[in-house]
Amino acid sequence: MQFGFPGEVRLKRLLWLCSALIGVAVVAWPTRADPQPAPSRVEQEIEAVLSGLPSAGLPPPGGHASQERGQPAGWDLAGLMQHARVPGLSISVIHGFQIRWTRAYGVADVVNQTAVTPRTLFQAASISKPVMAIAVGRLAEQGQMDLDGAIRWPLRSWLVPSSDLGSQASVTPRMLLSHTSGLTDGFGFPGYAPTEPLPSAVQILQGVPPSKTAAVAFENPPMTRAQYSGGGSLIMQVLLEDRSGEPFGELMQREVLGPLQMQQSLYQQPLPQRLWSIAASGHDARGQRLPGFWRIYPELAAAGLWTTSHDLATMVVALQNANRGRRGGPLSQAVVRDLFRPVGLGSFGTGFNVFRQGEGWYFAHQGANAGYRSFLMAHQTQGYGLVVMTNGDGGDALIEAICRRVQEVYGWDVAQINGEFRFAVPRGVGCLPDFGS
Numbered sequence: 001m002q003f004g005f006p007g008e009v010r011l012k013r014l015l016w017l018c019s020a021l022i023g024v025a026v027v028a029w030p031t032r033a034d035p036q037p038a039p040s041r042v043e044q045e046i047e048a049v050l051s052g053l054p055s056a057g058l059p060p061p062g063g064h065a066s067q068e069r070g071q072p073a074g075w076d077l078a079g080l081m082q083h084a085r086v087p088g089l090s091i092s093v094i095h096g097f098q099i100r101w102t103r104a105y106g107v108a109d110v111v112n113q114t115a116v117t118p119r120t121l122f123q124a125a126s127i128s129k130p131v132m133a134i135a136v137g138r139l140a141e142q143g144q145m146d147l148d149g150a151i152r153w154p155l156r157s158w159l160v161p162s163s164d165l166g167s168q169a170s171v172t173p174r175m176l177l178s179h180t181s182g183l184t185d186g187f188g189f190p191g192y193a194p195t196e197p198l199p200s201a202v203q204i205l206q207g208v209p210p211s212k213t214a215a216v217a218f219e220n221p222p223m224t225r226a227q228y229s230g231g232g233s234l235i236m237q238v239l240l241e242d243r244s245g246e247p248f249g250e251l252m253q254r255e256v257l258g259p260l261q262m263q264q265s266l267y268q269q270p271l272p273q274r275l276w277s278i279a280a281s282g283h284d285a286r287g288q289r290l291p292g293f294w295r296i297y298p299e300l301a302a303a304g305l306w307t308t309s310h311d312l313a314t315m316v317v318a319l320q321n322a323n324r325g326r327r328g329g330p331l332s333q334a335v336v337r338d339l340f341r342p343v344g345l346g347s348f349g350t351g352f353n354v355f356r357q358g359e360g361w362y363f364a365h366q367g368a369n370a371g372y373r374s375f376l377m378a379h380q381t382q383g384y385g386l387v388v389m390t391n392g393d394g395g396d397a398l399i400e401a402i403c404r405r406v407q408e409v410y411g412w413d414v415a416q417i418n419g420e421f422r423f424a425v426p427r428g429v430g431c432l433p434d435f436g437s
Contacts, residue, residue, distance in 0.1 A: 042101050048409045049093075050077040053401040080401055081106055085287030086373075086392030088116035088280055091402060092313035095410055097320055097383035102310045108280040108391065111289055119264060121271075121279040121306045122389040123294065124374055125367030126188065128267070128305035129233045130339075131315065133177045133351025135255040136236065137335040144243065147174045147338070147350065151235065156242045158205050158235070161217055171222050173239070176232035178348040182220040183229035189213060189303055191295025191370050194270065198298045201238050201248075205231070226346025230302040237301035248300050259330035260318050265307035267300045279306065280391035282371015287392060290371045303369055309387040316378045316385050319363070323380055340380055354380075358414040358428060366432060368396075375399045377431055384410055396432060403431035 039047070053075045081089070088106030092099055104116040124131070139145040151171050152160045160171065175181035190212050192198055199211040207215030216231035237248050244251050249267040257265045271279055271294075282290040297303040322331035323340065339350045340363055347353055352363040360379050367374035373395030378385025386406050388399045407414050407429050415428045 045093075045409060046101060046103060049402070049405045052405065053077060053080050054404050075401065077105060077402075080398055084392065084394035084398045085283070085285065086390050086395050086398050087283055087287060088120070088392075089388060089390040089395070089398065090116060090118060090120060090122065090309040092309040092387045093406055093410070094313055094316055094320075094378060094383070094385040094387075097317060097324075099310065099313045099317060102313070109289060109293075110281075110283060110287060114277075116280060116391075117278075118310055119278055119308060121264060121275060121308060122374060122391060123282065123297070123303075123367075123369045123372040124305040124307045124312070124389070125303050125369035125372055126230070127307075127312065127365050127367040127374055127376060128301060128303055129177075129230075130351035130365045131256060131305060132233060132236060132240075132252065132301040133339060134260075134315075134319075134331070134335075135240070135252055136173055136177065137339050137350065138255050138331070139240075139243075140338075141332060141335050145173065145240075148172050151176070151239055154243055155235075155239055157238050158202050161215070171218065173236060174343060174350050175222050176229075176236050177350045178226075178343040178346065179228050179232060180223050180226050180343060180345050180348075181229065181232055182218040182222045182224070183216060183231050184219045184227055185213070185216055185229050185231040186227075188230050188368060189297060189299050191297050191303075194292040194296060196296075198269075198296060201234055201241075201298065201300075204234060204299060205238065223343075223345055226348070230299065233302035234299050237299070240301075256315075260315050262307065262311040262314055265305065265311045267304050268306065269298055269300060269304045270296045271306055275306075280372075282369070283392040284371060285393040287394070294372075295370045297369060303367075307389075309389045312376055312387040312389075313385070316376060316387065320378060320380070320383055320385070324383075353433070357430075358412075360413040362414075364431075373399060375403065375432065377403060379412070382413070384412060400430070400432050404429050407431075 087110045088108050090102070090104045092102040094100060102118045104118050104120060106116050108114045108116050108120050136145055136147065140147045149172060151173060171181045197210040204211045204213060205216045207213060216235065240251055241248050252267045282294040284290060318329055318331055319336050322329055322333050322336040325333050339352060340354050341349055342354055343349065347355055352365055354363050360382065362377055362379055364377035371393060372391055373393065374389040376385065376387045386403060388402055390398055
């Protein structure tokens, strides 16, 4: 027990209170000499990616570029977005078999100026196709689908058209997913305005109103030519619904979106109104919003996925971990290696584009719906990759610039060309495919 005079006790309490208040003031009001916290390692990486974007075919700001060695001159992100007339985008970078960072920039809609966030939904467009292929791979592993069996027999809702070629009975799901089935319908679908009647999947395959596209037809013998086909994915959509007896969107939720924890993603067209507030509107090449906010794509398996860059990156990490034999996830190593395996013709495996670039083997896919451009690319074994989603028709130049810079900052092996054996000149730094003239 301590003893003291009352005045002494009061004085000590007063001194203690003053010192406490001074301490609070010092903490709350730092002087100009106080050092600012250093940016984190991740923030430094983000700055390195976005502050020196290559022009990717666009003229550099000011009409010319000068650069220090190792510091590429070019655009900052805001300038490149403005020049490409892309209002908003979302980026996810994968490094070390995990999502390193996700960032969103710009606006989801140029009219109402809603900001893009990591939770903003974009149309994935043709990236819908390889996500669907994952479901097919899982069903094949469960014995519910034969990747190399003829599609003619399981199909009930649509008959494979007869052909003078006489070999369409041998078309398989793997051929449809790798664009080697003999279909020649081309790259994509036009989409429908919100006020237009929507055809069923079978009506689209048959080419009857209200479908806007011609009937799907096999014009080449299977496995004689690789030609990209959205119709092949639509056939797979009908086949999956016939086999499972459930709507395609529900099947995808059960087999892929749920197990892979793609919590924001859905195969649903039109988009439910309850989600409009978190969806990015599509914008044309002039940067103007599409009438009705976006077009509707009833071709769900080919173009109907709404998702985020983070959800797609989550899927990429799951594929990479399964491919290296990491157990406990929803995907097996056997399924993923089968998806990545080239089929012997063209540049696709069973769903993904698979290719060698530099000394690395990659899987990728591009997406292009009206008003949206998207892209994912990832290393099959090294645990790095990226996803970029944009809400503008001018997004390709933006995607290419961001992807190249990510490759440089994170040291992807796309530029390593010292392999001992090589039968073709490898492509170096770069991302989007070259479709030729």
